[in-house]
Amino acid sequence: MDMALPVVNATAAVLARVSAAFNAPLARAVVFGVHIDGHLVVEGLLIAVIVFQLSRKSYKPPKKPLTEKEIDELCDEWEPEPLCPPIKEGARIDTPMLESAAGPHTIVDGKEVVNFASANYLGLIGNEKIIDSCIGSLEKYGVGSCGPRGFYGTIDVHLDCESKIAKFLGTPDSILYSYGISTIFSVIPAFCKKGDIIVADEGVHWAVQNGLHLSRSTVVYFKHNDMASLASTLEKLTRGNKRAEKIRRYIVVESIYQNSGQIAPLDEIVKLKEKYRFRVILEESHSFGVLGKSGRGLAEHYGVPIEKIDIITAGMGNALATDGGFCTGSVRVVDHQRLSSSGYVFSASLPPYLASAAVSAVNYLEENPSVLANLRSNIALLHKELSDTPGLEITSHVLSPIVFLKLKKSTGSPTTDLDLLETIADKVLKEDSVFIVTSKKSNLDRCKLPIGIRLFVSAGHTESDISRLSSSLKRVSASVLSDY
Amino acid sequence: MVRLPYVTALTTLFSYGLLFAFGQLRDFFRRILDARKPSNLKGYAPICLGLEDFYTRRLYLRIQDCFGRPITSAPDAWFDVVERYSNDCNKTLHRTTATTKCLNLGSYNYLGFAAADEYCTPRVIESLKKYSASTCSVRADGGNTKLHTELELLVATFVGKPAAILFGMGYVTNSAIIPALVGKGGLIISDSLNHNSIVNGARGSGATVRVFQHNNPAHLEEVLREQIAGGQPRTHRPWKKIIVIVEGIYSMEGELCKLPEVISVCKKYKAYTYLDEAHSIGAIGKTGRGVCELLGVDPADVDIMMGTFTKSFGSCGGYIAASNEIIHHLKLTCPAHIYATSMSPPAVQQVISAIKVILGEDGTNRGAKKLAQIRENSNFFRLELQKMGFEVLGDNDSPVMPIMLYNPAKIPAFSRECLRQNVAVVTVAFPATPLLLARARICISASHSREDLIKGLEVISKVGDLVGIKYFPVEQEKTTAVEKLKKIQ
Numbered sequence: 001m002d003m004a005l006p007v008v009n010a011t012a013a014v015l016a017r018v019s020a021a022f023n024a025p026l027a028r029a030v031v032f033g034v035h036i037d038g039h040l041v042v043e044g045l046l047i048a049v050i051v052f053q054l055s056r057k058s059y060k061p062p063k064k065p066l067t068e069k070e071i072d073e074l075c076d077e078w079e080p081e082p083l084c085p086p087i088k089e090g091a092r093i094d095t096p097m098l099e100s101a102a103g104p105h106t107i108v109d110g111k112e113v114v115n116f117a118s119a120n121y122l123g124l125i126g127n128e129k130i131i132d133s134c135i136g137s138l139e140k141y142g143v144g145s146c147g148p149r150g151f152y153g154t155i156d157v158h159l160d161c162e163s164k165i166a167k168f169l170g171t172p173d174s175i176l177y178s179y180g181i182s183t184i185f186s187v188i189p190a191f192c193k194k195g196d197i198i199v200a201d202e203g204v205h206w207a208v209q210n211g212l213h214l215s216r217s218t219v220v221y222f223k224h225n226d227m228a229s230l231a232s233t234l235e236k237l238t239r240g241n242k243r244a245e246k247i248r249r250y251i252v253v254e255s256i257y258q259n260s261g262q263i264a265p266l267d268e269i270v271k272l273k274e275k276y277r278f279r280v281i282l283e284e285s286h287s288f289g290v291l292g293k294s295g296r297g298l299a300e301h302y303g304v305p306i307e308k309i310d311i312i313t314a315g316m317g318n319a320l321a322t323d324g325g326f327c328t329g330s331v332r333v334v335d336h337q338r339l340s341s342s343g344y345v346f347s348a349s350l351p352p353y354l355a356s357a358a359v360s361a362v363n364y365l366e367e368n369p370s371v372l373a374n375l376r377s378n379i380a381l382l383h384k385e386l387s388d389t390p391g392l393e394i395t396s397h398v399l400s401p402i403v404f405l406k407l408k409k410s411t412g413s414p415t416t417d418l419d420l421l422e423t424i425a426d427k428v429l430k431e432d433s434v435f436i437v438t439s440k441k442s443n444l445d446r447c448k449l450p451i452g453i454r455l456f457v458s459a460g461h462t463e464s465d466i467s468r469l470s471s472s473l474k475r476v477s478a479s480v481l482s483d484y
Numbered sequence: 485m486v487r488l489p490y491v492t493a494l495t496t497l498f499s500y501g502l503l504f505a506f507g508q509l510r511d512f513f514r515r516i517l518d519a520r521k522p523s524n525l526k527g528y529a530p531i532c533l534g535l536e537d538f539y540t541r542r543l544y545l546r547i548q549d550c551f552g553r554p555i556t557s558a559p560d561a562w563f564d565v566v567e568r569y570s571n572d573c574n575k576t577l578h579r580t581t582a583t584t585k586c587l588n589l590g591s592y593n594y595l596g597f598a599a600a601d602e603y604c605t606p607r608v609i610e611s612l613k614k615y616s617a618s619t620c621s622v623r624a625d626g627g628n629t630k631l632h633t634e635l636e637l638l639v640a641t642f643v644g645k646p647a648a649i650l651f652g653m654g655y656v657t658n659s660a661i662i663p664a665l666v667g668k669g670g671l672i673i674s675d676s677l678n679h680n681s682i683v684n685g686a687r688g689s690g691a692t693v694r695v696f697q698h699n700n701p702a703h704l705e706e707v708l709r710e711q712i713a714g715g716q717p718r719t720h721r722p723w724k725k726i727i728v729i730v731e732g733i734y735s736m737e738g739e740l741c742k743l744p745e746v747i748s749v750c751k752k753y754k755a756y757t758y759l760d761e762a763h764s765i766g767a768i769g770k771t772g773r774g775v776c777e778l779l780g781v782d783p784a785d786v787d788i789m790m791g792t793f794t795k796s797f798g799s800c801g802g803y804i805a806a807s808n809e810i811i812h813h814l815k816l817t818c819p820a821h822i823y824a825t826s827m828s829p830p831a832v833q834q835v836i837s838a839i840k841v842i843l844g845e846d847g848t849n850r851g852a853k854k855l856a857q858i859r860e861n862s863n864f865f866r867l868e869l870q871k872m873g874f875e876v877l878g879d880n881d882s883p884v885m886p887i888m889l890y891n892p893a894k895i896p897a898f899s900r901e902c903l904r905q906n907v908a909v910v911t912v913a914f915p916a917t918p919l920l921l922a923r924a925r926i927c928i929s930a931s932h933s934r935e936d937l938i939k940g941l942e943v944i945s946k947v948g949d950l951v952g953i954k955y956f957p958v959e960q961e962k963t964t965a966v967e968k969l970k971k972i973q
Contacts, residue, residue: 066713074713075753080725083665083756083787084813093815095628101616102626117626118619125616134617134830135609142599143608143834144798146559146591151910153591154554156566159579178800179653181824191531206819210659214688248529277528317825323618323652336531338552339540346680347655348592348794351831357617437625442819444663456621 092422096435101126104460106435113433114465116455121290121401122371123460124321124361133360137353145349149338153349161355165326168362169296170306174328175337178350180315183325184283185211186343187313190336191281192217192250199233199278200252201225203259206445208252208283224449225262230269234276249278255287255298259439259449261396261404263287266302270309279310289319289361290401294369301399319365322357324350375401375459378466382457385470391481392453392473404439405473406452407481414451421453424473424480432472488890488920492955496890496920503892507542539914543892548574550899550911556583558599559591561931565908586903587940589926590910594767594883595854596931597798597838603846604798604837608830615829623650624815627826635832636803638839643765643773643791644783645805647812651820652827654762654792655681657802660820661790662758663689664813666727669716673707673755674729675699677737682729682760692717698737701745704728708753726755732764732775736917736925738878738885740764743779747786756787766796767883772842772855778881799834801827858883858930865928865937872945873954877923886912886923887944889953895922897951907943 066074099107102118103125124130137157147153158176166174177183188211192198196217200208203224212219220237223229230251237249251273253264266282273280284297292300297314299306306312311333315325327337337344365371382403386394389405396404410417421438428434439451455469554566564583570576591598611631621627632650640648651657662685666672670691674682677698686693694711697703708726715722728750730741743759750757761774769777774791776783783789788806793799804814815821842851862883869876875888889895892913899911913922928937948954 071709071713075709078712078722078754080723080754080756083725083727084810087809087812093812095624096626097633098615098619098626098629100614102619102621102629103616106626115626118621120620125618125620131613131616134612138605138608138612138830139600140558142558142560142597142601142605142798143831144598144794144800146593146598146794146798150551151590152553152555152559152563152565152588152908154552156554156556156579159554179656179824181820182653182656182659185659206823210688210819214684246529246533248531277526279528315825317618317620321616321618321620323825323828332531336537339544340537342680342684343655347653348792348800351800351828353612353830354617354828435626440622440624440822442664442817442822444817444819 096429104458104462104465108429108435111433113429113435114461114468115435116457116461116469117435117437118458119286119318119401119456120321120458120460121286121319121375121456122295122321122361122365123374123458124319124364125460127321127360127364129364130321130357130360133356134353137356141352143353144351147349148347149344149349155349155352155355157352157355157359158349161358162326164359164362166328168366169312169328171312171328172331173334174326175334175341175344176350176355177325177327177343178347179343180285180317180323180325181207182343182347183313183315183327184208185214186341187311187327187337188212188252188281189215190341191311191333192248196248196250197237198250198252199230199237201254201257201264203257203262203447203449204252204254204283205258205447206442208254209446212252224260225257225264227265227268227272231272234272234278238276249276250281251278252281252283254283254285255291256285256397256400256402258286258402259447261400261402261454263291263397263400264298266298266304266309270304274308280308281311281313282309283313285313285315285325286318286400286402288314288316289365290372290375291399293372295319295365295372316354316358316361320358320361322354322361324354324358371459375457378459378461379403379457381463381466382455382470385466386473389470389474390478392477395452401457403455403457404452405455406450410450418451420480421451424476425453427476427480428469428472431476432468434469434472436469436473489955492890493920496892499892500919503543507538510542511538545574547896547899549577550896553903553908554579559588559593560596560599561588561593561929561933561936562586563588563591563908565903584903584906586906586908587936587943588908588929589940590908591929592763592795592927593798593929593931594763594796594858594927595772595798595838595842596929597796597834597841598929598931601798601837601841603841603848603850604834607837608833611833612830617830618828619826621826622821622823623826624822629826629829629832631829631832631836632826635836638836639803640805642839642843643789643805644776645789645807647808647810648803648805649811649814649818649821650827650832651802651804652824653800654794654802656820656824657790657792657804658682658760659685659688660818660824661788661804661814662686662727662729664818665689665758665788665810666691666725669721669724671711671723671726672729673704673711673726675731675734675741677734678729678731679735679760679762682731686729698734699739699742701742701749704746705749705753708749708755712753726753727758728755729758729760732759732761733768733882733884735763735884736886736912736923738882738925740768740775740779740879740882743775743781743786747781751785757785758788759786759790761789761791762802763795763884765791766838766842767858768881770855772796772851793831793835797835797838799831799838801831801835854930858928861930861932861937862928864934865926865941868941869944870956871959872941872948873956873958874944874948875953875955883928884925885928886925887953888955889922889924889951890920892922894951894953895924898924898947898953901947901950902943905943905947907940909944 096108106115145153192215194216202221222233289295311329313327392405557564567582568577619627658681668690672686676695765774766772792802877886
């Protein structure tokens with residue numbers, strides 16, 4: 001109590017002095033009619049402090065980049081996966097070795113066999129005229145063309161081949177590629193860019209899928225060979241979409257699907273395409289030289305005028321018994337590819353002897369259209385004979401030269417299915433000397449269609465070849481599939 | 485590396501600007517004229533919108549006759565170039581039956597196997613009669629012949645790896661292998677000037693792609709450290725694996741890769757290496773085994789070696805050589821092996837015979853002579869060009885030599901003038917090279933004789949004076965070999 005009073009007195013005195021100082025006029029100055037009092041000084045100081053704080057950068061926790069030592073440690077710790085998985089036991093990589101030309105009869109591992117594994121649809125392997133024209137080419141031009149098409153790799157046989165194919169199909173022009181599968185995966189990115197819409201069948205093969213992936217467009221798949229699904233997809237994409245008029249739209253289909261042997265109904269596709277204003281890219285590798293009255297492909301088979309199909313591509317490694325591919329369409333379509341198709345511009349051109357083989361093959365087809373009748377009767381005979389095979393059923397179209405057999409009852413796992421089919425194929429080869437193959441799939445392939453046995457029928461097969469195959473297949477599948 | 489002088493850069497930019505302005509003017513008038521014509525597109529979007537094909541229409545088509553020249557003979561040291569004419573300012577070109585015999589400085593014919601060869605051609609014709617032009621089947625099905633197995637073993641021993649696998653086309657080799665080796669979660673670091681097939685393969689694989697400065701191992705190390713420390717984008721998880729892709733000889737620069745440094749960097753950071761020897765296999769190295777032999781690198785240090793048969797072996801196709809496990813894995817998964825027609829048997833036989841000639845197994849020493857010839861030819865030609873004052877890129881021993889042109893007007897001038905004097909050269913511009921760095925690319929072959937090279941040098945020198953591309957001072961004190969030979973004669 002005694003201490004309190006002097007403290008209170010002292011505090012009061014200090015406060016009085018401070019307030020006096022505040023309220024005392026400072027140097028008796030009058031600025032603009034306002035007395036400069038002490039409190040104005042304090043307020044001025046406060047404003048200065050506020051402005052100073054606002055002008056400083058906001059506080060961020062300091063960024064600490066990794067030091068060299070830390071990066072070294074991370075690099076030492078990091079362990080990469082091995083470049084490839086270890087060798088799996090029992091994985092089959094050895095394929096039968098051919099010792100003669102892959103015609104209807106060939107020699108495999110020293111034995112003569114009937115060959116149903118080569119897509120030699122017109123039987124042109126071993127044809128004398130084609131071999132003579134190749135020999136002439138080899139002696140004149142050598143083997144390779146030693147350059148891309150833009151840099152002295154264009155040889156006159158290439159230009160002749162392009163005009164021959166264009167004339168045969170009835171289109172203005174065509175362009176040659178140097179390899180079968182590179183055709184489609186160069187054509188698609190040349191026309192479809194980011195932001196375009198592509199509607200594709202879900203059963204297309206890997207090369208088409210790769211082309212679709214490289215094009216970076218929006219890809220929508222429809223159910224395999226199902227026109228109702230295609231129509232509804234097209235409707236969904238264009239309904240109410242005003243922008244759809246300005247972006248490029250494509251439908252990508254194959255004429256004969258490699259993965260199932262189905263044939264695309266071109267007349268309905270063309271009707272849908274005209275209704276919704278899409279362009280069609282048709283992959284005709286297995287139907288060029290096979291379908292149609294004179295072998296001109298799917299358009300002739302359905303009676304659709306060839307101008308309605310915007311872009312047709314095909315590999316020549318099947319009916320024409322040579323290698324390489326071509327693409328054909330209007331002049332604008334073909335000219336555009338000469339500069340913007342990467343498989344054409346950045347790659348060496350087709351070896352000239354293969355181009356002259358293609359020219360001879362097309363000549364042969366024009367002169368002998370009866371070979372198509374042989375092929376068709378062989379396919380029909382095979383269908384009839386294999387219709388009652390135990391455990392296997394034919395799922396391909398009756399006109400398709402790829403006869404696709406799949407298991408009637410799948411075991412549930414694709415690996416066991418593949419094992420069964422491979423056992424059948426091996427036994428047929430060993431016991432009855434008939435060479436057949438299963439459809440193989442890479443793990444990069446996203447097609448979900450079932451695997452099976454693929455028989456490639458040729459016009460060069462005789463009736464006895466076909467009956468040998470059917471009796472052997474029936475016997476072996478009866479024994480192998482009897483438990484399933 | 486190319487150092488672009490300021491004056492040249494300004495004049496080149498000005499030329500391109502002028503061409504661009506004229507192109508836009510023409511487009512403007514074309515739009516006015518076409519507005520009156522009815523459109524034949526009927527509701528379809530046009531194939532190329534707006535400026536997408538401006539370069540093609542307005543710049544490339546004007547000089548279209550310098551590219552895609554057809555020939556009617558084998559692409560040997562001398563060949564026949566078809567004469568073409570145009571009625572509408574180069575928009576369409578028509579063939580004539582007239583041909584001119586020209587010196588070939590443009591084809592990839594490094595060892596001279598392009599034309600019919602006395603050892604190779606009879607064997608090729610024999611194999612054609614035996615196996616026919618194609619097997620019509622994929623390699624995994626019924627396309628495997630005795631020749632293919634033989635060639636795989638031969639290529640593996642030639643290159644120095646345990647096993648090899650063949651493909652029918654070099655471009656497809658790169659595009660289909662890279663996705664089989666690395667997928668999502670992996671990292672691909674590729675040289676900034678890599679070929680289009682590698683870029684396509686990298687894009688198709690789904691892995692992240694990063695680029696390092698051309699031929700700069702120090703920058704590669706920086707990129708590797710940054711990427712390993714940072715991990716995958718956004719999730720920062722560690723990368724599954726890292727592959728570094730380089731080429732042996734870069735076809736537009738003529739430079740060799742700095743392979744020993746790149747290998748040591750990759751080993752330090754545990755990255756895998758992929759070497760693309762499209763242009764270098766068979767053409768460099770004492771016995772033709774490529775850039776590894778030339779630079780003294782052990783083939784076992786490179787994880788995957790890729791090459792093509794188009795350039796030095798005069799055939800077509802590509803190969804991959806690597807360890808047994810990798811080849812086994814590729815045979816099971818690579819789409820080009822499972823879905824693509826196998827290589828044509830006569831082409832396989834051509835490669836087998838060519839390798840046998842190179843190794844001397846045909847009983848003569850033609851192979852060794854060819855290898856020595858191409859090295860001598862390349863070094864002689866490059867030295868003479870440099871003495872004349874041209875700006876030539878590339879390293880010694882490399883048979884590819886680009887001569888810088890820069891200005892877009894000089895491209896057709898050089899090409900047409902050389903053709904008039906019967907020398908066929910290749911000129912390259914955008915988009916294969918950067919916009920300002922157009923060049924003429926010379927490819928030397930072992931079938932060029934000394935007289936051929938001297939004729940080529942004379943013509944190039946004359947045309948170079950006319951066109952004005954001797955950017956460096958001429959060496960006056962030493963007389964060039966051309967003048968020496970003239971004195972002797």
